[in-house]
Amino acid sequence: MTDAFEEKYNCTVEYQSFKSYADDVSTMMSTKEYGDVLMIPDTVKLADLSNFFEPLGKYDELKDKYKWADQKMYDGTVYGLAHLGSVSGGICYNKKVWTDAGITTMPKTADEFIADLKKIKEKFPDVIPYYTNFKEASWTASQWSSLVVPSSGNPNFETDLIVNKEDFFTEGKPYYNVFKLMYDIYSDSTLIEGDPMSSDWEGSKLMIAKGEVATMTMGSWAVSQFQQIAKDNNLDPENIGYMPAPFSKDGKQYAQYAADYCMGVNKNIADDKKDLGKKYIEWFIAESGFSEAEGGINTLEGSKLPDYLSAFDGCEFFTAATAPEGLTGVFNAIDKDSEVGIWTGDSANFKLQLAEAAFAGKGDAGFKAIADSVNQKWAATRDANAELEAYIKANG
The missing domain is CATH 3.40.190.10 (Periplasmic binding protein-like II)
Structure with missing residues (x-):
């Protein structure tokens, strides 16, 4: 080289x-x-x-x-x-499946995204529109967390969330929007694999390369893996694409990228x-x-x-801002101490609870119960954080 x-x-x-x-x-x-x-x-x-x-x-x-x-x-x-940068917070998809289903523009809202998945199922009954990979939920469920900051369109999203003392889940706001989309997809058994409890991560790579699976929420790192599987099996690697999170703010889509x-x-x-x-x-x-x-x-x-x-x-790219002096590590500390676990995946975690409630058909009431519990834990821990209180006091 x-x-x-x-x-x-x-x-x-x-x-x-x-x-x-x-x-x-x-x-x-x-x-x-x-x-x-x-x-x-x-x-x-x-x-x-x-x-x-x-x-x-x-x-x-x-x-x-x-x-x-x-x-x-x-x-x-x-x-x-x-030496290079990468995109976080996107969705891997089989471009050929999406195009052959008659989808000509990428979805910019959650409703459009679900409507597109339904189009795929209608056009190709044997294709799985969305693969949850729930068996590997300790890490695959966390891929949804990576959609939150990009969908906010706000480089200071995490700082603003704690300084403004907003609820973790507020209808119309990023955490709510992202995980309500996940919940709604997982609640529709026609859109996901037949038995999420026995899903197969390694096998799903070949399935999306073949077009047997249309869509998965994964980091951009997964694209090269899916493309390599396609090459190894004499399939077209160019069929693997990556789309921005299907959310808009003031009519514009945003994407987050970061330096390596x-x-x-x-x-x-x-x-x-x-x-x-x-x-x-x-x-x-x-x-x-x-x-x-x-x-x-x-x-x-x-x-x-x-x-x-x-x-x-057409997306507007931004890099997430670092926390201001006095708040370094505070957001992560609140996440850890509250046991909300934005990036973790143990059985008590809200992401897994949401998925299981969706599979069980508990509807909007099931989502609300979990969201309310998370809000309570988050708020109690946030309000007890001495560093955050000192920062707010010093900065008005």
Whole structure:
């Protein structure tokens, strides 16, 4: 991959692999010998970046050229640039099935999404419109949580939720909208696999590649797995697509994307190597083709989205904001202490409770009972959080 760079700059590029990258490199950084160019471990505090990495430029100079230029920045100076980015909060689908069912535009509301699933079932009775993968619910149910922030259209959604002391589930708001959609789909046995309790994750990969399954809520990471299964079975990998969460705000759809690891230059190497290291990062992002090969989003502003993200054309992308000083980790602490478990999947978790209530046909009353219980736990824990109260008091 690096032959072109080596020829252009008359150098040799060597790579080093690690079993546990963040841990191993963090240990190496206690010395000056931690490579020339490296992915910056998240263990390095932003205020400490200048102790380990060479400045790549001022944020004001780089922000219009590179996405996520603020991810490894301190006091206006950028020390790392993302090698690629990814989309979170979308839905995998078989494009051929959806198109052959007569669906020409992607759904922008929950009602449209369910109507499309029904079209698929009507057109193809043997196809499973939506596959729950409920047997693996400890992690598959959590995929729905990834739709929440994108559907909000608000980079500060999590901070606003706790600072404004809003209920976790409020009708018309993101958590309610996302999990009510999940509940409504799971409540309709014609739209899902016959026995969700015995679903098969590994088998479902081939099923969606074949078009036996039309749709699954998964991160964009799943696209490459589904496409590889298609290739391995002489099927068309281009049939695998990824669509934005079917929600709109003020008539517009939003999508969340995020930087992967950021590349930086070791400040302890010779000056000529520093310059070469900077050129390597620029080349890796702009010319290597790595992000395209991995199905990632290229860091260069204005770069074309990967083909499998064509359904995201017209979406407004944003990156979730970090919590302000004084609230770092507070949202996650409230989630953990309340045992709401946005990302966990034990048997007492609200996502699994919702799924089981839906399968049992408990209707809107079943959804409301679970939502009310979650609201009570969330509010009690939130209101008892001393850091949140101190922040609210200090910031009016």
